[in-house]
Amino acid sequence: MPPDTVGSGAAGSDVAPSDGEPAASPLELLAQISDLDVRLDQITHHVRNLPERETRAGIEAELGMLASEAKVLDTQIADLERRQRRDEDEVARIEAKRAHNSERLYDSHLTSPKEAEALTAEADALGRHQIEIEDQILELMEELEPLSAARADLGRHQSEASERMATVDAAIEAAESAAGSERDEVLDERAALVASADPALVSIYEGRRAAARGTPVLGRLIGLTCSACHLEIPSVEYERITNLDPNELAECPHCGALLVR
Ligand SMILES: [Zn+2]
Numbered sequence: 001m002p003p004d005t006v007g008s009g010a011a012g013s014d015v016a017p018s019d020g021e022p023a024a025s026p027l028e029l030l031a032q033i034s035d036l037d038v039r040l041d042q043i044t045h046h047v048r049n050l051p052e053r054e055t056r057a058g059i060e061a062e063l064g065m066l067a068s069e070a071k072v073l074d075t076q077i078a079d080l081e082r083r084q085r086r087d088e089d090e091v092a093r094i095e096a097k098r099a100h101n102s103e104r105l106y107d108s109h110l111t112s113p114k115e116a117e118a119l120t121a122e123a124d125a126l127g128r129h130q131i132e133i134e135d136q137i138l139e140l141m142e143e144l145e146p147l148s149a150a151r152a153d154l155g156r157h158q159s160e161a162s163e164r165m166a167t168v169d170a171a172i173e174a175a176e177s178a179a180g181s182e183r184d185e186v187l188d189e190r191a192a193l194v195a196s197a198d199p200a201l202v203s204i205y206e207g208r209r210a211a212a213r214g215t216p217v218l219g220r221l222i223g224l225t226c227s228a229c230h231l232e233i234p235s236v237e238y239e240r241i242t243n244l245d246p247n248e249l250a251e252c253p254h255c256g257a258l259l260v261r
Contacts, residue, residue: 025246029197030205031260034218036190037209040183047179052171059165066158073151077144084140087133094130098123204249208258219257228257 024032105119194202208217219228224238231254233241241250242261250259 025260026198026201027246027249027258027260029193030201030258031218031220033190033193033197033202033205034216036186036193038216039186040190041214043179043183043186047176050172050175052168052175056165056168056172059161059168063158063161063165066154066161070151070154070158073147073154077147077151080140080144080147084137084144087137087140090133091130091137094126094133098126098130101126205258216255216257219252219255219259221259221261226252226254226257226259228252229255231255 101119101123105116105123205217216228219226221227221233221238221241224232224235226233229252231252233253237253241259244250250261251257252259
């Protein structure tokens, strides 16, 4: 935004409300208010369309995707870990049973050879079962390994994206804060202009501005051209407008903007 947009209009249009000199014409004051409104719109547009917002949306989508990938992996990992714990508990249970079994087998009070035979057979079966479960645990661990590695990878990716997000958020916050200060300055400047402007004119301007929804409601006559629509005004109409009383309002015949001349 060029800093000279304000007060760069007609020659000798310096606004000096404090010294009370009628330096600027009423319409020229209005044009300066309008210039400030254009700047306010530019500030709003700038803040709304910061390139960082697009970057942020991209990172947000990325984080969303990573989170759903993580959720799938976490579920798979939790399932395998649950199965591993269950198998480990089973091994512990078998080991306890085997210990109890051998205690009984070597118990001196054990008299029946049939009972000893049964205990030995049971000990063998328990041993085989334990090996099966332990193999199962090894398989589960092998299955878990790449999933855990992928999850760790994903976690690094997530923190890296979160860091990028924090940087972008800080940039957006800084831009918003700078825009806020600039907006406050312009609003102060605008309030000073409005205070020294003709209230009736300001009210007409505000009414037109509210109805125009962003299109210019005020144009400067630069030569024969209206600065609002950049079209040339027919010379007869131009003659009429320039001969009007300075306080009388005139509209551009093309776009209807109030003409400052
Ligand atoms: Zn026009």
